[in-house]
Amino acid sequence: MTELLTREEYGAIAAEIDLPAAPFVDGKFRKGSGPMMETVNPATGEVLTKVSTAGQKDVDFAVGKAREAFDRGEWSRAHPSERKDVLIRLCKLITRRRHELAVMESLDSGKPIRDCEMIDIPETIHTIKWHGELIDKIYDQVGPSGDDALSMIVREPIGVVACVLPWNFPLLMMAWKIGPALAAGNSVIVKPAEQTSLTALRLAEVAHMAGIPRGVLQVLPGDGPSVGEPLGLHMDVDMVSFTGSTETGKRFLRYAADSNMKKVTLECGGKNPAVVLEDAENLDHVAEHVVNAAFWNMGENCSAASRLIVHKAVKEPLLERIVARMRDWKTGDPLDPANHLGALVDAEHCKKVAGYLKGKALAGGGKPKGNFVEPTVYEVKKADKRAREEIFGPVLSVIEVASEAEAIELANDTDYGLAASVFTGNIRRALSAAKNIRAGTVTVNCYGEGDIATPFGGFKQSGFGGRDNGIHAHDQFTEAKTIWVDLSDPKDGDLVG
Numbered sequence: 001m002t003e004l005l006t007r008e009e010y011g012a013i014a015a016e017i018d019l020p021a022a023p024f025v026d027g028k029f030r031k032g033s034g035p036m037m038e039t040v041n042p043a044t045g046e047v048l049t050k051v052s053t054a055g056q057k058d059v060d061f062a063v064g065k066a067r068e069a070f071d072r073g074e075w076s077r078a079h080p081s082e083r084k085d086v087l088i089r090l091c092k093l094i095t096r097r098r099h100e101l102a103v104m105e106s107l108d109s110g111k112p113i114r115d116c117e118m119i120d121i122p123e124t125i126h127t128i129k130w131h132g133e134l135i136d137k138i139y140d141q142v143g144p145s146g147d148d149a150l151s152m153i154v155r156e157p158i159g160v161v162a163c164v165l166p167w168n169f170p171l172l173m174m175a176w177k178i179g180p181a182l183a184a185g186n187s188v189i190v191k192p193a194e195q196t197s198l199t200a201l202r203l204a205e206v207a208h209m210a211g212i213p214r215g216v217l218q219v220l221p222g223d224g225p226s227v228g229e230p231l232g233l234h235m236d237v238d239m240v241s242f243t244g245s246t247e248t249g250k251r252f253l254r255y256a257a258d259s260n261m262k263k264v265t266l267e268c269g270g271k272n273p274a275v276v277l278e279d280a281e282n283l284d285h286v287a288e289h290v291v292n293a294a295f296w297n298m299g300e301n302c303s304a305a306s307r308l309i310v311h312k313a314v315k316e317p318l319l320e321r322i323v324a325r326m327r328d329w330k331t332g333d334p335l336d337p338a339n340h341l342g343a344l345v346d347a348e349h350c351k352k353v354a355g356y357l358k359g360k361a362l363a364g365g366g367k368p369k370g371n372f373v374e375p376t377v378y379e380v381k382k383a384d385k386r387a388r389e390e391i392f393g394p395v396l397s398v399i400e401v402a403s404e405a406e407a408i409e410l411a412n413d414t415d416y417g418l419a420a421s422v423f424t425g426n427i428r429r430a431l432s433a434a435k436n437i438r439a440g441t442v443t444v445n446c447y448g449e450g451d452i453a454t455p456f457g458g459f460k461q462s463g464f465g466g467r468d469n470g471i472h473a474h475d476q477f478t479e480a481k482t483i484w485v486d487l488s489d490p491k492d493g494d495l496v497g
């Protein structure tokens with residue numbers, strides 16, 4: 001269990017912290033050719049630092065260095081157990097610096113320090129360790145060829161991989177990508193979201209200290225058009241792995257089509273339903289899961305349960321319990337470990353979320369204070385935009401239904417398909433819902449994303465081309481190659497054209 005420090009201790013770390021402020025390229029921080037970018041603490045409005053950003057020139061340079069590193073082979077062709085050792089060493093260094101990284105993450109993104117300490121940092125370590133540990137234990141396959149041939153199916157690193165990241169879990173999403181990508185032997189270029197570059201830059205520096213060779217892990221801060229687009233269009237980038245909005249995800253498909261047909265995997269938005277049927281057992285348990293799923297990380301979570309689809313027979317008692325539980329979810333100073341919700345990531349996003357705060361709320365609904373939005377619940381009709389659009393804030397939309405069939409139909413009535421949950425005491429209904437809801441993850445009598453060993457990604461417009469986490473992530477960051485060996489005796493030679 002991670003120990004939490006006091007508010008004063010976190011304040012002292014924040015006051016001392018030395019923030020990285022330039023692209024990390026070819027083993028060191030180097031000033032970028034783009035403009036300086038202010039990085040702001042969304043909880044206070046204070047400018048934390050100015051980060052030198054990358055431009056086209058730096059993208060070209062970093063891609064060249066990534067390719068050189070890949071071709072040198074000290075990482076890409078190293079024995080898997082050597083890569084494992086370095087990744088485990090990296091995890092040890094992250095563990096040693098966990099409070100610093102947690103504070104940096106909280107200052108930069110507005111996330112509550114308790115989540116940074118208890119979820120983001122431990123899960124970052126767990127992810128990198130899991131893939132490091134995996135890499136010297138997986139075997140390639142032998143195909144079912146006859147006696148006169150041997151067919152081998154091997155997986156090889158793809159080459160130069162660009163990972164374009166969101167701001168909602170800056171370090172953890174970086175780990176989801178670089179853990180498997182590095183373990184497999186790729187050279188990786190990370191483009192963090194412009195709102196949250198700091199921990200990505202620090203992690204690259206720490207990874208270098210752990211023994212990741214120069215050029216193998218580089219970080220290019222900057223905005224989408226200046227850094228994301230040139231990476232997406234680059235002729236020598238072999239793959240882009242993206243997490244973010246569906247709209248930007250689609251751009252990467254166009255970039256690939258307009259350049260070198262690079263491999264693209266997308267993990268995008270969601271409008272995820274929590275379906276509660278009339279035979280759900282233990283409404284206190286259901287309420288606990290729904291509140292956590294809707295409001296954890298201020299609802300800035302692609303798999304947040306932002307729609308509660310509830311049978312009319314249990315609606316009132318469930319809502320009473322949800323509203324009661326929400327009183328424990330305190331919003332405020334992200335560096336105070338007593339708070340469960342911090343600030344939204346920036347003023348622009350806060351304004352977008354505030355646009356959904358209209359009408360009579362069952363809980364919350366007050367105007368934002370600075371970038372802080374209190375957790376809010378509305379009961380809405382299914383056509384209401386709060387029931388249809390990804391809000392990405394602490395807003396739960398409740399929709400009443402009268403039957404199981406109506407609930408499942410409504411759960412699927414969305415362009416997204418990332419996550420869903422169903423609460424019922426009946427195994428037939430649970431499994432039937434799990435089969436019939438079109439989403440990458442369906443949880444039963446709980447709400448979650450699975451864990452590091454299970455694939456995460458979306459159906460429909462929530463995802464494309466691969467899965468994060470588990471051995472599926474290893475597949476995402478490798479190419480399959482067939483090697484076919486003719487075992488017949490050449491002296492028999494009856495090869496006919």
Ligand SMILES: NC(=O)C1=CN([C@@H]2O[C@H](COP(=O)(O)OP(=O)(O)OC[C@H]3O[C@@H](n4cnc5c(N)ncnc54)[C@H](O)[C@@H]3O)[C@@H](O)[C@H]2O)C=CC1
Pocket residue numbers: 164165166167168191192193194222223224225227228229232243244245246248249251267268269270301302349352390391392
């Ligand atoms: N699925 C998820 O985890 C996330 C979903 N979102 C959703 O997206 C909405 C908008 O948030 P944004 O930060 O604007 O997300 P975004 O999808 O625009 O940003 C994600 C990443 O893509 C990059 N990017 C943006 N425009 C680009 C372009 N033209 N070419 C290449 N790269 C580009 C950004 O710099 C960032 O690194 C949120 O309100 C939320 O609904 C946002 C972040 C994460």
Ligand code: BAL
Pocket residue numbers: 166168169173243244300301302303449
């Ligand atoms: N929930 C983890 C993935 C994401 O929000 O982008």
